Amino acid sequence: MATRRGASTIALTAGSTIAGFACVGGKLEGEGPLRSGFCQIFPDARAGQERWEQAEIEMHKSALRLALRDAGRAARDVDLFFGGDLLNQCMATSFSLRDMDMPLAGLYGACSTFALALGMAALAIDGGGARRTMAAASSHFCSAEKQFRFPLEFGGQIPPSAQRTATAAGAVLLDAAPAAARRPIRVSAVTVGRVRDLGVTDANNMGAAMAPAACDTLCRFWADTGTEPADFDWILTGDLGQVGSRLLRELLQAELGPEKTAAFADAHRDGGLLLYDLDRQEVAAGGSGTGCSAAVLCAKVLPEMEAGRLRRVLFVGTGALLSVVSPLQGESIPGVAHAVELQAES
Amino acid sequence: MATRRGASTIALTAGSTIAGFACVGGKLEGEGPLRSGFCQIFPDARAGQERWEQAEIEMHKSALRLALRDAGRAARDVDLFFGGDLLNQCMATSFSLRDMDMPLAGLYGACSTFALALGMAALAIDGGGARRTMAAASSHFCSAEKQFRFPLEFGGQIPPSAQRTATAAGAVLLDAAPAAARRPIRVSAVTVGRVRDLGVTDANNMGAAMAPAACDTLCRFWADTGTEPADFDWILTGDLGQVGSRLLRELLQAELGPEKTAAFADAHRDGGLLLYDLDRQEVAAGGSGTGCSAAVLCAKVLPEMEAGRLRRVLFVGTGALLSVVSPLQGESIPGVAHAVELQAES
Numbered sequence: 001m002a003t004r005r006g007a008s009t010i011a012l013t014a015g016s017t018i019a020g021f022a023c024v025g026g027k028l029e030g031e032g033p034l035r036s037g038f039c040q041i042f043p044d045a046r047a048g049q050e051r052w053e054q055a056e057i058e059m060h061k062s063a064l065r066l067a068l069r070d071a072g073r074a075a076r077d078v079d080l081f082f083g084g085d086l087l088n089q090c091m092a093t094s095f096s097l098r099d100m101d102m103p104l105a106g107l108y109g110a111c112s113t114f115a116l117a118l119g120m121a122a123l124a125i126d127g128g129g130a131r132r133t134m135a136a137a138s139s140h141f142c143s144a145e146k147q148f149r150f151p152l153e154f155g156g157q158i159p160p161s162a163q164r165t166a167t168a169a170g171a172v173l174l175d176a177a178p179a180a181a182r183r184p185i186r187v188s189a190v191t192v193g194r195v196r197d198l199g200v201t202d203a204n205n206m207g208a209a210m211a212p213a214a215c216d217t218l219c220r221f222w223a224d225t226g227t228e229p230a231d232f233d234w235i236l237t238g239d240l241g242q243v244g245s246r247l248l249r250e251l252l253q254a255e256l257g258p259e260k261t262a263a264f265a266d267a268h269r270d271g272g273l274l275l276y277d278l279d280r281q282e283v284a285a286g287g288s289g290t291g292c293s294a295a296v297l298c299a300k301v302l303p304e305m306e307a308g309r310l311r312r313v314l315f316v317g318t319g320a321l322l323s324v325v326s327p328l329q330g331e332s333i334p335g336v337a338h339a340v341e342l343q344a345e346s
Numbered sequence: 347m348a349t350r351r352g353a354s355t356i357a358l359t360a361g362s363t364i365a366g367f368a369c370v371g372g373k374l375e376g377e378g379p380l381r382s383g384f385c386q387i388f389p390d391a392r393a394g395q396e397r398w399e400q401a402e403i404e405m406h407k408s409a410l411r412l413a414l415r416d417a418g419r420a421a422r423d424v425d426l427f428f429g430g431d432l433l434n435q436c437m438a439t440s441f442s443l444r445d446m447d448m449p450l451a452g453l454y455g456a457c458s459t460f461a462l463a464l465g466m467a468a469l470a471i472d473g474g475g476a477r478r479t480m481a482a483a484s485s486h487f488c489s490a491e492k493q494f495r496f497p498l499e500f501g502g503q504i505p506p507s508a509q510r511t512a513t514a515a516g517a518v519l520l521d522a523a524p525a526a527a528r529r530p531i532r533v534s535a536v537t538v539g540r541v542r543d544l545g546v547t548d549a550n551n552m553g554a555a556m557a558p559a560a561c562d563t564l565c566r567f568w569a570d571t572g573t574e575p576a577d578f579d580w581i582l583t584g585d586l587g588q589v590g591s592r593l594l595r596e597l598l599q600a601e602l603g604p605e606k607t608a609a610f611a612d613a614h615r616d617g618g619l620l621l622y623d624l625d626r627q628e629v630a631a632g633g634s635g636t637g638c639s640a641a642v643l644c645a646k647v648l649p650e651m652e653a654g655r656l657r658r659v660l661f662v663g664t665g666a667l668l669s670v671v672s673p674l675q676g677e678s679i680p681g682v683a684h685a686v687e688l689q690a691e692s
């Protein structure tokens with residue numbers, strides 16, 4: 001049974017544990033610092049398909065299959081699937097589920113989707129409505145460029161504040177009962193984010209558009225749960241990149257003061273900065289995309305938690321809720337951030 | 347606390363009741379059979395805005411404000427908001443929530459979104475994670491035509507199997523505690539749908555693409571709960587229209603046999619056929635769009651339940667999960683349907 005904590009956080013008391021997880025990535029992701037954490041690397045960005053959208057669907061399905069295999073489960077064992085992606089009408093998710101027979105609760109939260117999916121998947125188990133749930137998300141550099149910016153052939157230039165959409169997919173299977181052979185990792189609390197828009201209109205600076213939402217959700221989480229930054233081994237923001245990460249620390253400084261902000265800086269990691277080597281790989285201000293935080297969680301954070309090297313992690317997925325037309329219409333970019341607390345048993 | 351019933355239905359035991367609801371519509375919707383059920387009609391399809399997307403956002407926000415007012419609540423009283431729309435990246439929902447300070451769990455299920463939102467909103471309360479939740483959805487004929495088909499100025503022709511995207515938005519506020527002055531309507535069970543794709547490739551025949559998913563979800567709901575069509579006053583499909591409704595009955599005939607199918611036909615209503623007068627209004631095979639079932643539920647079903655004329659309603663939202671590019675890529679159209687059981691106290 002879930003219980004409310006403070007104004008806007010949900011504490012999960014019955015608990016759901018992570019029974020399996022997997023992530024897949026493209027060539028660039030497979031050459032980055034997390035290469036050994038990927039279950040499968042697709043050296044061909046088309047994944048053997050004719051179109052970018054179909055390539056993303058193939059990767060999305062691979063992540064689902066591998067996560068099911070990691071948990072020793074079949075699709076029919078999953079009571080509820082929560083997932084999404086960046087494609088118009090969440091095409092990668094819906095079309096993946098044609099071949100995977102799970103009840104589909106489709107989500108949209110831009111790059112925050114994986115955190116939202118993980119939170120909803122945990123909430124469904126905790127409320128008694130499901131025994132096993134799945135959370136997944138994907139993105140693909142080429143399908144995203146085609147949809148949001150220019151065809152690749154155009155060779156568009158990007159400013160240093162831009163982030164590279166990750167070609168990646170990740171999936172987690174949650175179970176009401178912990179698996180015997182794994183160190184239990186529980187989803188212990190969830191804070192669903194509010195939309196924050198401070199007027200950023202530059203679609204090549206989404207870190208700046210998302211940072212205020214991350215600040216809002218983090219501060220609400222800490223206030224609701226009576227915790228502070230120093231209580232966490234890692235505080236993982238989804239994909240703020242270099243610009244957004246710096247802005248988040250500035251915003252937190254005003255809210256928390258210097259001491260707690262220093263503790264935050266110690267614990268803070270950003271998925272967009274973990275996925276690539278910014279000195280060596282051409283990704284401007286870092287990675288982004290719905291698959292970015294999903295891959296970082298599955299390739300790095302969960303393995304470290306299972307190995308006992310991280311015990312308490314606050315994962316804050318961050319999303320820029322622009323549409324393909326909204327920047328062309330002069331609209332500013334709303335941001336949202338969802339927090340999920342993960343705890344590994346010692 | 348929610349409990350599982352059968353293979354895939356969630357029974358809600360603590361119960362959440364409907365504390366307020368509202369819907370708004372465009373000119374055509376306001377001239378249809380449900381005209382008296384709308385809280386606000388927008389005679390100007392632009393709703394005073396320059397662009398269709400902004401018009402849909404205005405209508406979406408109006409529905410939210412009116413539902414909050416109906417419940418005597420402010421946005422800050424809502425613990426979780428579940429909603430979505432048809433626009434790329436669910437723009438109407440995300441941009442509406444810029445001005446409405448509620449935690450946003452964005453959903454995508456095409457025209458099934460409102461049923462999914464209502465189910466998730468009820469589940470969140472039943473699981474103990476929220477006291478008050480909101481479910482909402484919108485669509486707009488002009489923003490949908492622009493995005494999925496042709497600019498209006500093109501004057502595209504449609505075949506008789508096509509359905510008209512409703513210009514409408516609906517919102518429901520759920521509360522853990524029943525309101526003193528209203529007849530309590532409870533959400534009593536939810537079945538999240540699986541993706542079904544029987545190979546329909548005609549984007550002008552979405553009723554046919556969605557009917558198999560409706561059949562699958564209905565049969566699972568009845569099997570899981572030990573009920574049958576005759577147990578319901580109304581069985582409301584979201585927006586199958588004329589073609590999809592006929593196909594659903596054919597599919598059910600094969601599953602249920604003639605007697606139960608006749609009982610189904612007695613109880614069956616379709617949102618796409620209730621919203622417009624097909625003899626008098628030019629809407630081809632009926633209405634559709636994410637706002638269609640939201641408006642029909644709020645303009646017709648919930649008022650009838652509050653008045654005591656309908657006691658037990660099975661609402662099955664139906665969605666065609668095509669994307670703006672998938673039909674052009676030769677893909678068939680996956681369908682999904684989510685069931686929500688509503689019961690009014692006598």
